[in-house]
Amino acid sequence: MEVERVQAIASLSLSSNTIPAEFIMPETEQPAATTFRGPIPEIPTVDFSDPDEQNLVRRVVEASKEWGFFQALNHGIPAEVIRRLQEVGTEFFRLPQEEKEFYAKPVDAKSIEGYGTKLQKDQNGKKSWADHLFHKIWPPSRINYQFWPKNSPTYREANEEYAKHVREVADKVFRSLSIGLGMEAHILKEAVGGEELEYMMKINYYPTCPRPDLALGVPPHTDLSSLTILVPNEVPGLQVLKDNHWIDAKYIPNALIIHIGDQIEIASNGYYKSVLHRTTVDKEKARMSWPVFLEPPPECVVGPIPQLLNDQNPPKYKSKMFKDYAYCKLNKLPQ
Template sequence: MEFDRVQTIASLSFDKEAIPLEFIRPEKEQPAITTFRGLAPEIPAIDLSDPDQEKLVGLIADASKEWGIFQVINHGIPSGVIAELQGAGKKFFELPQEEKEVCARPPDSKSIEGYDSKLQKDPQEKKSWVDHLFHRIWPPPSINYQFWPENPPSYREVTKEYAKYMRDVVDKLFTTLSLGLGLEGHVLKEAAGGEQIEYMLKINYYPPCPRPDLTLGVVAHTDLSAITILVPNEVPGLQIFKDDHWIEAKYIPDALIIHIGDQIEILSNGKYKAVLHRTTVAKNRTRMSWPVFLEPPGELVVGPLPQFINKDNPPKFKTKKFKDYTYCKLNKLPQ
């Protein structure tokens, strides 16, 4: 099957101190104007191996309520496995355009899986400075290897290895988040889909940009997932909206960045907060990130858990199938 050729950001000329107009964000979004420059609080960093379970639960619950995001260290995924994942992803995006398009998203696809360079459906038709690859990595029945690169040859093996380690981290996060709400440890994971939760890997590739002050890699949003587990490279760029300021996330080698997504906010009836975040780009360096979105299966009905609803706390969100929530979110329709 042949796919329409798309002009990617990586093929643009970077020798001019200018970028196409469609990449320039409105002033209220431009990083040079809106990034907080003062002394800002740092995103909580939490040791996931802390033997004091009560302390760990409290730290993660507090971060999820106040920030909607935190970083974890000593999470159990070997640094070598993370390095191999990053190396394989980097090699893929350095391939010639024709080779990347072998696993391109078909133009008529209703799924987001595949290689593409047009992530944002912005009402102003502004473009974001990013190329990306999406594909599911777990559970096995949900995987479509059509969208897994065969080049570099190591890609599939290292991605499978990463997914294997990721499962233990996912279970610990769901358990801890449940306990932090006063629930039994299994409740949140089961409510989000249990063993049918789909792990959607996305690789973001943000090439050098001549005017990083004017554009964004990804515009401000919350994730439609339950939880997002992200590995960045060493180039900063993730920003969090906190206390009316855009705050840059500190890079911690080998840490995982944990985002609370929309579905956990819904299940907790707003007790945990989905984090509003965006991505900036760099002038002379390539930024990359590897988020894994933990998503309920499409037919699963998600809504506020009954434990959090009473006469004083009515449901803050509608109950609906995840696929319907996704459709509304991606098409910017009311939920």
């Protein structure tokens, strides 16, 4: 059965100035009706070049407790490395449709890797205005190059170079979060997979949309990862929920967007919050983003870290294998 890609639907929709009914969100979720228009609270930014480690830890911890989300400045990934990552990803979505389909996620696949459109079940039968490409970039033993586009000759080189740098950023975040829990710097990372953590690259492609007031690129969700590190393009669209308001994340050139995911919320026993977020779309320009999801290996059991627990702080979450957690989350089953 041929899957309809949003990129193809978008090119048909632009001439009619309408979108198919299955992309029109319920009124309670439509961005025009629900985006906060008041004075926007300042989304936290953290300067990763801060020589004062105590201050850096404090800023990361506050943002992760209060928002579950922050933008990292001076993170150390060279601008050229990010530019090349974006360039080769953009080239993939410019390929002819039949060539993109060569990388499509196999119908019977257990993994989410590959080119695709729909990811989660939607209770209302609604669809997201987005296509995507998923593949792992680390560790080397877990990479399936079948899903790495070959038509940009430098695709592999650009992704391998980015993987090297993004791991350093991740370690800095884990270190700060662990110290913020009153623990040694290595403990939190170990609790969610340690050196076995799998880095899953996703390229999101949100085509131009004639009715951005009605559609969403991705509906509200939290990430099932431990941590998500995201590179956006210059088209804004990411929104986070804060105090029951959907707030636009301002585009900051060269910043990385860091999301706390479900596994860190679980491991920290709720001290850090997994951020509820969604994506809007644009009428004039395609939006793209490059999140990397840091996922525990499938068999890794994640639960509240024992040394955080006591009579005053009993476990708030079940311990379970990551693959079971992911299955429940993607199929909208209770955890």
